[in-house]
Amino acid sequence: MARKPRREPGTLEREVLAAIAAAGRPLTPAETLAELGEPLAYTTVMTTLARLHDKGALTRAPAGRSYVYAPAAAPDTLDAALTARQMTRLLSAGTHRAETLARFVADLQPEDEQLLADLLTTHRSDDGDGTGTGDGDGNSAGAGRADGGPRR
């Protein structure tokens, strides 16, 4: 089985940010680890959260013996959302507009929808535990990352 390549630190930072945003509420490091759904070391998550806080991407508030982390409420979040939406509309107008935005999934053709629905059904069944939210086993940093063992 192919070994998972080493990730650069920025990748984990983005995943942590996304995990906290997906939860929709402030998370403790342990909850973040669970939300990441990956056998990462607890200390790795702690470090990443601290780094994101230092960079101003997360705010934190003391909670018990630890902190809870929340996305830094950018003063112009609403403005940003609006801008992003305008951008989307602007660039999807016209037939041969430059593909300035690289979308994960572009607009679907009618036949695409059925294909995707089918794929989701087939791949759910042959995939053992597909959508677990993580067991947060927090195995130690060295052993946890380097092995090529089965993973989700």
Added chain:
Amino acid sequence: MTAVALVPFVMSVLLAVSGGWLGRRLPPATATRLLTVASLVTALATGFILAVVAFTLLAPMPMLAAVGHWSATVVRGHDPLPAATGLLPAAAVAGLLAAALRRTITVGLDLAAAERTCRRLGSAPTGLVIVDDDRPDAYTVPGLTGRIVVSTAMLRALPPDERRVLLAHEHSHLHHRHHAYTQLADLAAAANPLLRSAAAAVRLAVERWADEDAAATSNNRGVAVRALARAGLARSGTVTMPSAALGAVHTDLAHRARALQQPPPTPRPVLAGVLAALILATAGAAVDTSHATERRFERAQATFAHRR
């Protein structure tokens, strides 16, 4: 004009016919790079040769011959065509050049808009901007630094492993500057409409490239397939019942999904080599035509000077 001058036109037709096939057959990163270079070289070569043909045909006109100090007879050579036929390639070159120019301006404006959007989206230390929006969407905005924009609705729609795939996919676009390839290929297609299918192939190849990078974050390629399917359905907002006729779907998205269900792409050194050789031949044809034309005009000028 020799037969060599036809090579770029043959290459254009080859790319028009097989561009899509090449894009799917070659590994995505190779396909992206080679097809972009092939498009640019072919567009430049066809434009250049058309310009040379136009100029050579028009050159025997007395007015031009007098200005350029060359012998009309020598320049005309063995071409039996009257000088006025040179207006046709001249018009073609002018039209294509104008299209390329228009395209360049559009791309420039789009990039400026993208850069402004990046600024307005804030500093984003990790490059990821999460937008509080109840419409599921995820995309990359190019710019000096670029941004990955994901809506909270999209994040909530995906389980953690698929979220990872999505982020890795978008990061791959930024990291490898995929928009530069698609825009250059589009520019080439504006300058030579035969290259449109190659430009479409490049657009698909960068998505496949990002898909492969994203699939590499997990040991299970099925996760990437699911992420693609779930994100697509979340975006379209439809709940469709599964049906038959899977294999009949021939969209780009279907190709991406099918490719992810198969093992990672293998290198195709022979095919890549052939395409690289064709690119060199196309460039070589333009250079050769340039030399031949230069010699012809030198001879014509020598004759003109001698007669005086």
